Amino acid sequence: MPINIQKFGVEGINILDIAASLDLNPNDRRLAEVIGLLHDIGRFEQFVKYGTFRDDISEDHAELGLKVLEKIQILNDLPEEEKNIVEFSIKYHNKFMLPQSESADCLVFGKLIRDADKLDILEQLVSEVSPNISTGDECSAEVINSILSGKVVSFTSLKMPGDINLMRMSWILDVNYSLTLKKIMDKQILERLVVKLQQTEEIQKVYAYLKSFIERRIDLDN
Numbered sequence: 001m002p003i004n005i006q007k008f009g010v011e012g013i014n015i016l017d018i019a020a021s022l023d024l025n026p027n028d029r030r031l032a033e034v035i036g037l038l039h040d041i042g043r044f045e046q047f048v049k050y051g052t053f054r055d056d057i058s059e060d061h062a063e064l065g066l067k068v069l070e071k072i073q074i075l076n077d078l079p080e081e082e083k084n085i086v087e088f089s090i091k092y093h094n095k096f097m098l099p100q101s102e103s104a105d106c107l108v109f110g111k112l113i114r115d116a117d118k119l120d121i122l123e124q125l126v127s128e129v130s131p132n133i134s135t136g137d138e139c140s141a142e143v144i145n146s147i148l149s150g151k152v153v154s155f156t157s158l159k160m161p162g163d164i165n166l167m168r169m170s171w172i173l174d175v176n177y178s179l180t181l182k183k184i185m186d187k188q189i190l191e192r193l194v195v196k197l198q199q200t201e202e203i204q205k206v207y208a209y210l211k212s213f214i215e216r217r218i219d220l221d222n
């Protein structure tokens with residue numbers, strides 16, 4: 001499997017754009033950039049060690065990244081609070097949910113990298129001709145109903161071939177910041193994903209639900 005080097009730089013752009021939209025100060029923007037650059041550092045070790053980027057058959061790449069950072073001690077010159085923020089954000093960038101019990105600062109940066117990461121993955125999915133995306137794939141009723149009740153779909157609940165794209169579409173429900181949703185809307189990511197699925201009435205309901213979710217959230221935040 002070829003390593004997509006571009007993957008490791010794109011979040012830097014998205015995370016900076018989102019950080020700018022939140023009016024973060026220059027130091028916090030720098031911290032966001034550090035998180036953007038380092039959050040997938042575990043991918044290199046993962047590929048070297050296991051020959052795959054699949055966490056489910058190797059190791060969680062975020063946890064692996066934290067071990068790499070500990071080993072190379074690259075964060076040691078940061079103040080303790082900033083080191084905690086970077087580690088927290090990397091650890092949770094790929095988890096199903098962000099724990100809400102952390103400090104407000106940790107949550108701001110954790111939300112930032114989660115938005116930037118989702119956006120990057122979605123942008124790549126719609127910009128490349130990917131063999132992983134097929135046209136007309138069927139979806140399961142459970143996954144469709146999960147989205148229609150406002151829930152993000154988990155990897156473990158996927159049953160039918162089209163469910164993986166529905167899961168990616170459901171990430172919209174977990175987006176934290178307006179700019180992320182605006183970018184998703186401007187790039188017509190939802191439209192470009194939904195055409196890959198078997199066009200049924202239920203899928204059109206999912207599309208309408210998510211489209212309306214994006215529009216309402218953008219309106220609310222402005």
Ligand SMILES: [Fe+2]
Pocket residue numbers: 039040061093094117
């Ligand atoms: Fe990642």
